[in-house]
Amino acid sequence: MNTLQTLAIGIDIGGTNTVFGIVDARGEILYKGALSTGKHENIEDYIDELYEAIKPAIDQVGGKDLIRGIGIGAPNGNFYKGTIEHAANLKWKGIIPFAEMISEKFDLPAALTNDANAAAVGEMTYGVAKGMKDFIMITLGTGVGSGIVANGQLIYGHDGFAGELGHNIVIPNGRLHEGTGLRGSLETYCSATGVRRNALEMLEDHAKVDSLLRQFDPADIDSKVVYDCAIQGDPIALRVFEFTGEILGRAFANFVMFSSPEAIILFGGLCKAGDLILKPTKENMESHLLPIFKNKVKIIFSQLNESEAAILGASALVWELRKSVSTDN
Amino acid sequence: MNTLQTLAIGIDIGGTNTVFGIVDARGEILYKGALSTGKHENIEDYIDELYEAIKPAIDQVGGKDLIRGIGIGAPNGNFYKGTIEHAANLKWKGIIPFAEMISEKFDLPAALTNDANAAAVGEMTYGVAKGMKDFIMITLGTGVGSGIVANGQLIYGHDGFAGELGHNIVIPNGRLHEGTGLRGSLETYCSATGVRRNALEMLEDHAKVDSLLRQFDPADIDSKVVYDCAIQGDPIALRVFEFTGEILGRAFANFVMFSSPEAIILFGGLCKAGDLILKPTKENMESHLLPIFKNKVKIIFSQLNESEAAILGASALVWELRKSVSTDN
Numbered sequence: 001m002n003t004l005q006t007l008a009i010g011i012d013i014g015g016t017n018t019v020f021g022i023v024d025a026r027g028e029i030l031y032k033g034a035l036s037t038g039k040h041e042n043i044e045d046y047i048d049e050l051y052e053a054i055k056p057a058i059d060q061v062g063g064k065d066l067i068r069g070i071g072i073g074a075p076n077g078n079f080y081k082g083t084i085e086h087a088a089n090l091k092w093k094g095i096i097p098f099a100e101m102i103s104e105k106f107d108l109p110a111a112l113t114n115d116a117n118a119a120a121v122g123e124m125t126y127g128v129a130k131g132m133k134d135f136i137m138i139t140l141g142t143g144v145g146s147g148i149v150a151n152g153q154l155i156y157g158h159d160g161f162a163g164e165l166g167h168n169i170v171i172p173n174g175r176l177h178e179g180t181g182l183r184g185s186l187e188t189y190c191s192a193t194g195v196r197r198n199a200l201e202m203l204e205d206h207a208k209v210d211s212l213l214r215q216f217d218p219a220d221i222d223s224k225v226v227y228d229c230a231i232q233g234d235p236i237a238l239r240v241f242e243f244t245g246e247i248l249g250r251a252f253a254n255f256v257m258f259s260s261p262e263a264i265i266l267f268g269g270l271c272k273a274g275d276l277i278l279k280p281t282k283e284n285m286e287s288h289l290l291p292i293f294k295n296k297v298k299i300i301f302s303q304l305n306e307s308e309a310a311i312l313g314a315s316a317l318v319w320e321l322r323k324s325v326s327t328d329n
Numbered sequence: 330m331n332t333l334q335t336l337a338i339g340i341d342i343g344g345t346n347t348v349f350g351i352v353d354a355r356g357e358i359l360y361k362g363a364l365s366t367g368k369h370e371n372i373e374d375y376i377d378e379l380y381e382a383i384k385p386a387i388d389q390v391g392g393k394d395l396i397r398g399i400g401i402g403a404p405n406g407n408f409y410k411g412t413i414e415h416a417a418n419l420k421w422k423g424i425i426p427f428a429e430m431i432s433e434k435f436d437l438p439a440a441l442t443n444d445a446n447a448a449a450v451g452e453m454t455y456g457v458a459k460g461m462k463d464f465i466m467i468t469l470g471t472g473v474g475s476g477i478v479a480n481g482q483l484i485y486g487h488d489g490f491a492g493e494l495g496h497n498i499v500i501p502n503g504r505l506h507e508g509t510g511l512r513g514s515l516e517t518y519c520s521a522t523g524v525r526r527n528a529l530e531m532l533e534d535h536a537k538v539d540s541l542l543r544q545f546d547p548a549d550i551d552s553k554v555v556y557d558c559a560i561q562g563d564p565i566a567l568r569v570f571e572f573t574g575e576i577l578g579r580a581f582a583n584f585v586m587f588s589s590p591e592a593i594i595l596f597g598g599l600c601k602a603g604d605l606i607l608k609p610t611k612e613n614m615e616s617h618l619l620p621i622f623k624n625k626v627k628i629i630f631s632q633l634n635e636s637e638a639a640i641l642g643a644s645a646l647v648w649e650l651r652k653s654v655s656t657d658n
Contacts, residue, residue, distance in 0.1 A: 076621065134487040134491075151479075151480070151485075155587075155589075157588050158591040159589055159625060161621050164619055250498055257493040257497055258477065258587055259491050260484075260490050290496050291415070296488060297487075
């Protein structure tokens with residue numbers, strides 16, 4: 001390993017936007033930028049624009065010789081193959097050898113995994129999971145993502161796709177997830193979208209209960225609106241978070257009995273609900289655990305800055321995966 | 330490591346009986362024996378009897394110098410601490426430093442884990458999981474046990490108790506598990522005891538449907554009776570296996586989306602039901618998986634001899650855990 005190479009590039013690919021940055025080993029972001037993902041039908045054009053956007057930054061921090069590699073967080077990212085495979089919210093269909101394409105364009109080693117796995121590596125490198133060998137990262141955003149660390153390593157599984165806990169079935173034959181066709185998955189209840197659906201369902205089921213939520217056009221009710229109403233004491237909005245926490249906590253109990261983590265770390269928009277979501281989640285996790293697991297597992301909110309976490313996580317892949325990265329070089 | 334030490338002792342502690350054996354590195358059992366677990370109120374007496382039973386065998390195979398160590402499979406066994414903790418079906422209450430006691434008595438290094446973890450190590454060393462780096466072992470006996478291997482390592486978790494998949498909640502607020510107080514856990518439906526309960530419930534729910542099972546005293550209906558009736562084409566007995574497979578398959582889908590194993594390996598009494606249990610399990614697993622996981626994961630029956638598997642699994646801990654064992658020596 002070249003000891004000059006003290007910087008890493010992190011790229012996080014979202015359906016709408018891509019964010020990127022150059023990060024040092026302490027997690028300081030020296031440079032960051034963003035571009036549109038969605039406007040590029042053609043993957044080559046996208047990579048060209050990415051290169052043009054990052055190249056000046058590389059020069060600015062002192063040149064390519066200082067860069068150890070490029071870490072990429074992407075939906076349906078496969079760590080073993082460096083591919084993005086059939087990502088529903090990206091325009092590029094099929095299997096894209098993304099890490100290889102980036103590596104060739106930039107002439108730097110590249111590693112890729114899904115965004116939640118990258119977030120887990122970020123927490124382990126720069127965040128609240130520093131020093132932990134067993135933890136589960138759960139991202140509560142538009143969807144529910146996860147990254148699982150056991151024995152100090154990310155669990156990628158046999159095919160590189162392990163850790164899709166958002167798609168665990170939590171209510172048999174429950175609510176339909178339109179994206180996956182599965183019924184009763186965690187994501188349908190406990191994502192930001194799920195919270196919205198929980199609210200709409202409860203308003204209908206309790207048509208006679210007065211609620212601040214009824215002042216909103218149903219189309220405008222999102223997890224933020226529910227939160228705003230809940231902190232004003234609205235009974236339906238409060239019940240929405242309680243219900244969401246019940247489902248989430250029971251799912252967490254199952255996860256704990258799988259890998260017995262030291263902590264479950266929460267990241268993403270829903271974390272803003274704070275104790276409203278944390279309290280019922282914790283209570284319901286505990287009540288569904290075997291005695292040997294009770295009162296052992298912490299549930300912690302990530303402390304990373306939301307706008308920077310994706311870049312940090314992606315960049316951290318470069319340090320974490322030093323060995324597999326260096327064989328590419 | 331002493332190259333003379335080519336043998337390992339395996340001890341499997343069950344609630345009723347303890348079986349033990351001396352095993353070579355190829356999985357040949359050179360000597361085996363058994364004693365009653367249940368009759369010993371006092372742990373020291375039990376260890377004395379175990380020592381008296383195994384000592385002549387050690388001499389017979391050529392003496393202690395040939396023995397690398399002792400592997401122990403035990404209910405609620407904690408790998409990190411070598412303890413048996415609050416095991417419901419053993420008479421010794423509290424936390425027992427069992428590995429340490431055995432190690433002192435025999436003057437040999439000892440490693441301990443729960444029986445399902447030991448079974449997983451056994452499959453990896455001598456069985457159908459040879460060469461696999463990611464698999465899940467599920468034991469379907471009186472209870473449902475599990476051992477999870479990811480990245481070629483057993484997942485012990487932060488506290489040494491990971492892999493209690495039998496206690497995953499599969500039906501929210503479902504059937505009460507009297508041993509744990511949890512409702513709707515996998516074990517209440519998919520253990521041999523669960524199959525019995527499924528049958529009794531179905532006989533009651535379909536009181537007008539004729540069934541061979543009605544010829545039995547309800548107290549005598551067990552998973553074997555249900556199997557015998559099912560192979561004669563009895564509709565209720567057939568439905569019992571279908572239902573059991575539905576629950577098991579859905580749970581397996583959740584496990585697959587956690588650690589993405591190459592295979593799920595089944596062991597224990599219920600495996601005798603063969604395709605009756607395998608077919609609905611596989612179908613229901615597949616139908617609850619995200620597309621990226623479909624048609625990838627094998628469900629395989631263990632091929633190890635049932636009476637020998639527990640000894641092999643426990644003994645295999647000695648080879649698997651070479652490093653941690655050798656530090657004790």
